[in-house]
Amino acid sequence: MNPITADRRHFEDLALGEEVALGSITVTKEMIISFAREFDPFPFHLDEAAAKRSLLGGLAASGWQTAGLTLRLLTDAFLTRIASAGGLGFSDLKWKRPVMKNDTITGTGRIIELRRSRHHPQWGVLTIELDMRNQKFEPVMSMKLANLIETREPAAAEATP
């Protein structure tokens, strides 16, 4: 038994269709510039004057920062409360609207797939669909994230067809 995850929810404790309410976070100018400097140094993420002249019409967060903050909200609300064994990746990530300076983002996750690993009876695979919104409830990003989760009863794998 993994002492770190022993008291957390395991594969058997999750249900298909279960919804996870995420917290919220306000994206400040300082956060946008600091992330862009390190990971996405385009002028429209670094400089307000350049941002005003760009297609975005103002200082906007890197799409990767929106994704990173989504991950943070999901980690706090869900991934640190389950027996997570690491991420497998993500798919169908769509940036729908830029996240502008001082926007507040929040969202919901919904478990859309839940299955045992074919080759590793100690793990299950869950896919969670994320729908992120700004303070006007406009969609800003969506994606499907796949994660490994420890099973309580690895033996049950044999009983599953």
Next chain:
Amino acid sequence: MTRWFEDITIDEAFPLGSHTFTEDEIVRFAADYDPQYFHLRDTGAEHSHFGGLIASGWHTVVVGHRKMVDALAAEELRLKGLGEEPGVSGPGAGVNRMDFKAPVRPGDTVSYTLVVSAKRPSNSLPGWGILTNQLSAVNQRGETVYQSELIGFSKLRDFKMPLRLRMLEALTKLPGLGKLLTKSR
């Protein structure tokens, strides 16, 4: 790449360079974006099946993005140096899939490569082309760290805007009316 849509060659590999992940930066990224016990110090990472601390997959992804941004800037300088006018690349539209294949541990060096596997002119954004980008990351042992497919945009050099759209664009430049048109979109 910062090339005109017409100049982008399909299936040509562009090396984007490499990055060595230190334990400090792995932990710093995780504290901000992915604070799970196997990405942090002194939280029991040794109990995970990884047997120790590993980088968040998302950390390896955003570093790959940074590498691509740097490569675009370098390509722009190279073209300018040749006396050519560089093209314009647009914002990313999304990621079709991102598959994490192998964990990245402190001290690992990851090399990134971009291949454009398909391109077509956009129907909804006149003057722009849509690119299908395959971005892969490989560690110093030759193991694939991740494999991904992203959607990007690149401007067309030989695009002639239809008269209807040119008139619309001229209208949006009028004060007042422009705001109205932008709002109604």
